[in-house]
Amino acid sequence: MGIAILILMAVGVLLMLTRILPTAFALAGLALGIALISGAPLTGAKDSILTGVLQNGAVTLAATMIAVLLGSWLGTLLDQTGIGGTLVRKIVEFGGERPAVVALGVFAVSILCGSITGSAPAAMLAGVVGIPAMIAVGLRPVAAAGTVLMGISAGSPLELPVWQFMSDALGAPVSEVRTVMIRLFPIAFVVGIAYVLVQTRRGARHAWAVQLDRPKARVRRGDAPWYALATPLVPIVLALGFTVPIVPSLLAGVVYALVTTTRWGDLNERALRSLYKGFEVAAPPIALFVAIGMLLAAVKLPGAKTALTPIVAAISPSSPIFFVIVFAALVPLCLFRGPLNVFGLGAGVAGVLVTGGIYPMTAVVGLMASYNQVFGVSDPTSTQTVWAAQYAGVRPERSMLSTLPFTWVVGLGGMVLTAVLYL
Amino acid sequence: MNDLELAVELLRDTPTHENRTGEQLRSWAQTALEYGDELADTDMPVDIQVVEREGGVRKGELLLAEHQRGTVIVYTDALRRTEEVARERGWAVTRESLRRAAVAHEVAHHQLDVRELNRRLGHTARLGPFRLRGHVAGADEIAAHRFAHRRSGLAVSPLLLTAALAGRN
Ligand SMILES: [Zn+2]
Numbered sequence: 131m132g133i134a135i136l137i138l139m140a141v142g143v144l145l146m147l148t149r150i151l152p153t154a155f156a157l158a159g160l161a162l163g164i165a166l167i168s169g170a171p172l173t174g175a176k177d178s179i180l181t182g183v184l185q186n187g188a189v190t191l192a193a194t195m196i197a198v199l200l201g202s203w204l205g206t207l208l209d210q211t212g213i214g215g216t217l218v219r220k221i222v223e224f225g226g227e228r229p230a231v232v233a234l235g236v237f238a239v240s241i242l243c244g245s246i247t248g249s250a251p252a253a254m255l256a257g258v259v260g261i262p263a264m265i266a267v268g269l270r271p272v273a274a275a276g277t278v279l280m281g282i283s284a285g286s287p288l289e290l291p292v293w294q295f296m297s298d299a300l301g302a303p304v305s306e307v308r309t310v311m312i313r314l315f316p317i318a319f320v321v322g323i324a325y326v327l328v329q330t331r332r333g334a335r336h337a338w339a340v341q342l343d344r345p346k347a348r349v350r351r352g353d354a355p356w357y358a359l360a361t362p363l364v365p366i367v368l369a370l371g372f373t374v375p376i377v378p379s380l381l382a383g384v385v386y387a388l389v390t391t392t393r394w395g396d397l398n399e400r401a402l403r404s405l406y407k408g409f410e411v412a413a414p415p416i417a418l419f420v421a422i423g424m425l426l427a428a429v430k431l432p433g434a435k436t437a438l439t440p441i442v443a444a445i446s447p448s449s450p451i452f453f454v455i456v457f458a459a460l461v462p463l464c465l466f467r468g469p470l471n472v473f474g475l476g477a478g479v480a481g482v483l484v485t486g487g488i489y490p491m492t493a494v495v496g497l498m499a500s501y502n503q504v505f506g507v508s509d510p511t512s513t514q515t516v517w518a519a520q521y522a523g524v525r526p527e528r529s530m531l532s533t534l535p536f537t538w539v540v541g542l543g544g545m546v547l548t549a550v551l552y553l
Numbered sequence: 554m555n556d557l558e559l560a561v562e563l564l565r566d567t568p569t570h571e572n573r574t575g576e577q578l579r580s581w582a583q584t585a586l587e588y589g590d591e592l593a594d595t596d597m598p599v600d601i602q603v604v605e606r607e608g609g610v611r612k613g614e615l616l617l618a619e620h621q622r623g624t625v626i627v628y629t630d631a632l633r634r635t636e637e638v639a640r641e642r643g644w645a646v647t648r649e650s651l652r653r654a655a656v657a658h659e660v661a662h663h664q665l666d667v668r669e670l671n672r673r674l675g676h677t678a679r680l681g682p683f684r685l686r687g688h689v690a691g692a693d694e695i696a697a698h699r700f701a702h703r704r705s706g707l708a709v710s711p712l713l714l715t716a717a718l719a720g721r722n
Contacts, residue, residue: 166700205665223678226688227667263568266690271614336662337619338655338697338711352572356681523613 132437138163139475146467146474153467153474154414154421160475161187161424168433177431177550187427190296191419193376197291198247198415200380201214201261203408204365205247207384209255210404211391212351213242213361218259219353222267229268230330233277237326241319245288246383248506250513252282253413257515261522262341268334275508275522276331276532279515280325283506283537287311287499288366290376294497295419299426299477300484302491304376310495313551317543318503325536341523358390414513417522418473425478430485439486442479446488450549453489457497458542464501465509465530472502489553496548503544504537556702557582559712560695567691584673588701592665599660605629615718620659627655638717645708651654654705661700669694 142160145151151159165179172179208214221235240256247255257278264274286292288311296307364383368374374382384401391399428434447456464470470479476498483494509515510526519529554562560582564570570578602624609616609628617631632651639646671688678687698711707714 215571219571220678220680222569222690223676223687224680224685226690259568259571263690266567267688279680333622335619335621336659336693336697338617338658338701339619339716340615340617340715342613342615342719359680511627520613523611525612 131169131550132435132441135164135434135437136165136441137168139469139478143475145471154417157418157421157425157474157478160478161421161428164425165431168428168431168437170431170433175506180219182431183424183427187424188284188420190423190426191295194295194298195412195416195419196292197294198374198419199381199408199412200377200384201247201289201291202251202412203405204361204380204383204387204402205243205251205255206407207387207400208243208246208361208413210351210407211354211358211387211399213354213358213387213391214239214255215259215351217359218256218263218355220359222263223396226267229264229334230327232267233264233326233330234275234323236264236342237277237281237284237322240278241285241288241322244282244285244506245290245366246285246362247411248282248286248289248292248382248514249415250517250523252285253514253518257518257521261518265522267339268336269330270335271522272519272524272528273329273534275518275524275529276295276329277326278518279507279529279533280322280536282514283503283540284315284322286502286506287315287318290365290369290380292499292502293369294376299422300480300491300498302495305373306492307372307495309360309546310492310499314496314499314503314544317547318540321536321540321543325533354391358387361387361390382412390503392444414508415473422473422477425475426481429478429481435482435485438482439488442482442486443488446483446505450553453553454545454549456543457500457545458538461501461504461538461541462504467509470501471505472498473505473511476501493548493552496544496552500541500544500548504534504541506539508534554713554716556586556699556710556712559710559716560698562588562716563695564689564691567694569690575635581674581676581689581692582695585670585689585695586699587613588665588670588673589661589696590703591695592661593700593703597664599664601625601656601660601663603627603656610634618655620662623657624661625659627652635714635718639709639714641683642717644716647708650705650707651663652699654707654711657701657704658697658711660704661697662693665696665700670696684711 142156146153146156151325161183165183170179188460217239225235243252257385261274261469265271293304293307297304364386368382447453471475480494480498483489484491508530510530516526519526561578564578606607607630609631615631616628618627674689676687676689678685701711
């Protein structure tokens with residue numbers, strides 16, 4: 131039975147890889163298939179297909195969905211109020227004579243954007259002005275895209291919606307997730323800076339280059355006042371410094387952005403309009419979270435659990451050293467919508483690791499967070515990579531080749547950290 | 554369009570200038586063009602290596618030449634493409650003058666002093682209480698185009714060619 135489930139998962143991965151099915155639909159289908167194979171009853175209060183997997187599974191990640199929605203709302207506000215654009219413009223104005231300074235500045239802005247909202251919206255927030263600005267001061271296009279992506283990924287250990295996701299998906303308290311994440315952040319931060327310095331080390335590249343078919347219509351927005359530029363720091367300072375829960379931390383950021391940039395008369399309209407736009411931005415991840423919730427419910431069904439646990443236990447390395455070696459070697463499986471993609475089948479795998487009691491919960495959080503660091507930057511099929519690379523005028527695969535050696539090191543660092551601390 | 558107008562357009566398309574007034578951009582463009590003229594008139598020893606290569610016609614970018622650490626790479630396929638575009642518009646641009654312009658553009662980047670250019674542009678960057686001499690993105694590119702035009706004897710301005718390649722006119 132366990133083998134049948136694994137074959138089904140392989141088919142699911144194939145469907146996602148070949149893009150026959152969108153990830154969310156494939157995961158929901160997988161959840162249904164796993165539930166059927168593991169012999170769950172159709173109806174019943176608990177552990178049934180209709181109630182356990184579809185009804186309860188769909189709302190497992192409800193708190194994550196709200197966090198993602200608020201992050202998207204705040205991200206939209208950073209864009210619409212001009213805060214994001216102003217940050218990048220100021221960096222170029224103050225540091226434009228030195229390409230490395232501009233790149234480090236955009237890297238820092240990308241961390242902030244990545245700590246608010248994930249994936250493509252964060253890349254756009256930092257990159258719409260940041261990528262062409264870096265190219266204009268002499269960075270290679272592939273390095274400009276890579277700098278934004280490395281920054282967003284370095285920000286993701288501080289991304290409150292990701293904390294909520296790990297907490298909801300694995301059943302870990304937010305405080306434990308936070309502990310893992312703030313230890314992972316310095317690794318991602320230092321390696322990200324190394325990436326930027328390596329890319330700018332050879333000095334500025336000056337060219338006679340013509341950008342073709344770049345979307346030209348950049349919206350012209352005024353400068354946001356300087357004190358509004360602190361907005362992206364508000365949620366993380368509250369959540370980290372004052373252990374304020376995730377939803378109020380993000381809401382505080384929204385309020386700060388609004389009152390520092392918007393006249394009283396326009397407040398309601400701007401707040402509502404950006405909120406609705408935030409729904410639009412959050413639609414893809416929320417659809418995914420509904421499906422992941424179902425998948426998690428399916429792999430936790432008694433039948434699936436008894437079938438999968440022995441197999442997973444047999445192939446999971448138990449010594450800390452093998453844990454690091456094996457999982458670091460498996461890094462490519464989190465790319466291209468592979469089975470270790472944290473925002474895909476990987477969440478199901480993590481669920482099995484936790485419910486089967488194979489590793490301590492914190493170790494699984496560390497493992498998933500490590501994979502997230504690689505996936506978030508280098509996966510040439512993830513929306514932020516595709517957007518940033520194409521906007522810079524390079525192929526996503528080239529962007530992957532440029533960043534993967536660095537993100538792999540971050541992932542490895544995260545796994546060593548996990549093994550040392552939690553195994 | 555004359556060079557000044559084209560230079561203003563170039564600045565307008567450069568990120569960070571989204572909210573500048575036309576007047577401001579015009580004055581910066583003027584200063585940058587004058588700086589390019591001045592550079593072209595100064596005789597400086599050119600210590601630079603030129604290599605030719607294919608591979609400048611890329612998805613999303615047409616790369617005519619680039620330079621890093623004293624080596625200029627001229628992309629011959631991009632020059633051919635540029636020659637075609639010029640011919641379609643009836644501009645008498647020769648391959649040789651185009652190549653000279655591409656090399657000169659990079660020589661300009663090699664020789665121009667961004668700090669000196671920024672000093673002349675006289676822009677002040679402000680952030681709340683902070684004031685600092687600001688960087689004007691794109692101004693060096695204008696100076697390089699003017700320098701290349703003067704040094705290569707190209708029949709049309711590189712600014713005009715660039716705009717044509719980008720499909721802007
Ligand atoms: Zn140039």
